Amino acid sequence: MKFTTWMIPTAMLLALSACGVVDENPEVEKEKEETTPVSQVPVVEEVDEVVEEEVAIMEPEALYQLNEANWTFLPIEDANPKAVLLTIDDAPEKYAVEMAKTLKELNAPAIFFVNGHFLDTDEEKANLKAIYDMGFSIGNHTQTHVNLKETSEEQQKEEILKVNETVEQVIGEKPHFFRAPFGVNTDFSKSIVQQEGMLLMNWTYGYDWEKQYRDAESLTDIMVNTEYLTDGANLLMHDREWTAEGLQGIVEGLRAKGYDLIDPKTIKGIQ
Numbered sequence: 001m002k003f004t005t006w007m008i009p010t011a012m013l014l015a016l017s018a019c020g021v022v023d024e025n026p027e028v029e030k031e032k033e034e035t036t037p038v039s040q041v042p043v044v045e046e047v048d049e050v051v052e053e054e055v056a057i058m059e060p061e062a063l064y065q066l067n068e069a070n071w072t073f074l075p076i077e078d079a080n081p082k083a084v085l086l087t088i089d090d091a092p093e094k095y096a097v098e099m100a101k102t103l104k105e106l107n108a109p110a111i112f113f114v115n116g117h118f119l120d121t122d123e124e125k126a127n128l129k130a131i132y133d134m135g136f137s138i139g140n141h142t143q144t145h146v147n148l149k150e151t152s153e154e155q156q157k158e159e160i161l162k163v164n165e166t167v168e169q170v171i172g173e174k175p176h177f178f179r180a181p182f183g184v185n186t187d188f189s190k191s192i193v194q195q196e197g198m199l200l201m202n203w204t205y206g207y208d209w210e211k212q213y214r215d216a217e218s219l220t221d222i223m224v225n226t227e228y229l230t231d232g233a234n235l236l237m238h239d240r241e242w243t244a245e246g247l248q249g250i251v252e253g254l255r256a257k258g259y260d261l262i263d264p265k266t267i268k269g270i271q
Contacts, residue, residue, distance in 0.1 A: 062268040064232070071202045072232035073262055083260040084233045085267075086110035086251075087203065088243075089141055089179065092127040093118050095244040100131045102244070108251045109263040112136050113179050116143035116163040125170045132171040137264035139177035140164060140198060148180055153188045160192050176270040177201060199269045204228055206236030208243045216246035224253030232262075 063079035066072075075081045088099060091112040103110055112131050118124055132138055142148070142159040151159065164174045178198040180189065185200065193200045205228040207213040213222055219242055223235065237243050237250075254261070264270070 060263065060265040063266040064262055065268040066199060066201060067232065070204070071234050072204055072230065073234065073267065074232060076268065079266075080260050081231045082258055083231070083262045084229070084235055084254060085262040085264070086235050086237070087113060087139070087179070088237050088239060089113045090115055090145070090239045091118065091141075092124060092131060093239040095241055096239045097127050097130050099239070099244050099247055100134050100136055102247050103136070103251070104134045106248060106251050108261050109265075110136055110261075111139045111177055111264045113139035113141035113177070114163065114167065114175070115141050115145050116159075116166055117145070119163075119166050119170070125166075128167070128170050137177065138167055138171065138175045139179055140167070140175040141179055142181055145181045147182055147184050148186050148189045149184050156186065156189045157192055160189065160196065164196055174198075177264070179203075199267065201234060203236035204230070204233040206238075208238050208240050214240075214242050216242050216249065219243060220246040220249035220253060223250045224257065229254075229257075229259075 063076055064073040064083070065076055067074050073083070073085060075083070086103070086108060088096060088110055091114050093115075096112060100110075100112065114128060119128060128138070140160060140163045143162045144159065146155070146159055148156050148159065160178070168174045174196065175198060178193045178196075178200045179202065180200075183202040185193075190200060205226055207222050207226075208219050213219045223229075223237075223246075237247075251261070
């Protein structure tokens with residue numbers, strides 16, 4: 001006996017059912033069920049279709065590249081050359097979250113370079129997460145802010161990797177940038193940074209650790225009017241009270257001079 005298999009699309013069956021296409025006489029339908037041989041009953045094979053959606057994740061376009069000769073940033077193709085990068089070191093000690101909120105309100109991107117000894121408690125880790133969740137990039141500034149040239153290679157490795165491990169645990173990814181305390185690197189530390197896929201940088205200028213600039217007014221003035229302010233400048237600031245107080249004035253002063261602020265996510269080499 002030969003069996004015939006009918007292939008009926010599930011969608012068609014649903015459509016017919018939804019439209020109410022059935023025999024109007026229940027007795028006739030019942031009679032069909034009783035008299036139709038099993039061999040003639042159509043077998044409907046259901047096919048489950050798995051639709052895979054491809055989600056395109058748009059990565060920011062690389063607009064700037066680091067000039068290692070002087071740590072400034074050069075525009076790529078049509079990017080605006082008159083732009084500077086804002087960076088905050090020694091985070092998140094006391095004022096980093098407040099600074100992040102100020103920058104977010106001003107739509108001003110920046111990198112927060114973190115020290116591991118400011119990530120010991122749940123509260124400190126929550127501060128880091130808050131900064132990251134506001135959209136800011138995170139950099140590695142070593143575990144204990146040590147001079148790398150004064151430590152062994154094993155210590156240098158620990159100083160760098162421990163911060164990366166902690167940051168990844170807190171925000172789900174490792175830092176994309178590295179800045180050594182005092183701007184002091186070694187060949188070994190540079191190799192570790194490269195292996196970890198981070199972009200190593202120093203800075204163009206900064207003043208907030210100097211005694212005469214430890215107030216918002218004088219710091220704002222020097223950050224905006226220094227002779228070192230140039231296209232692609234890499235501006236160094238710290239998690240300090242006077243810096244937090246002067247941050248809005250610094251951003252507004254830079255913009256008043258026609259400078260854009262570089263989004264760290266558009267720096268070549270960190271995508």
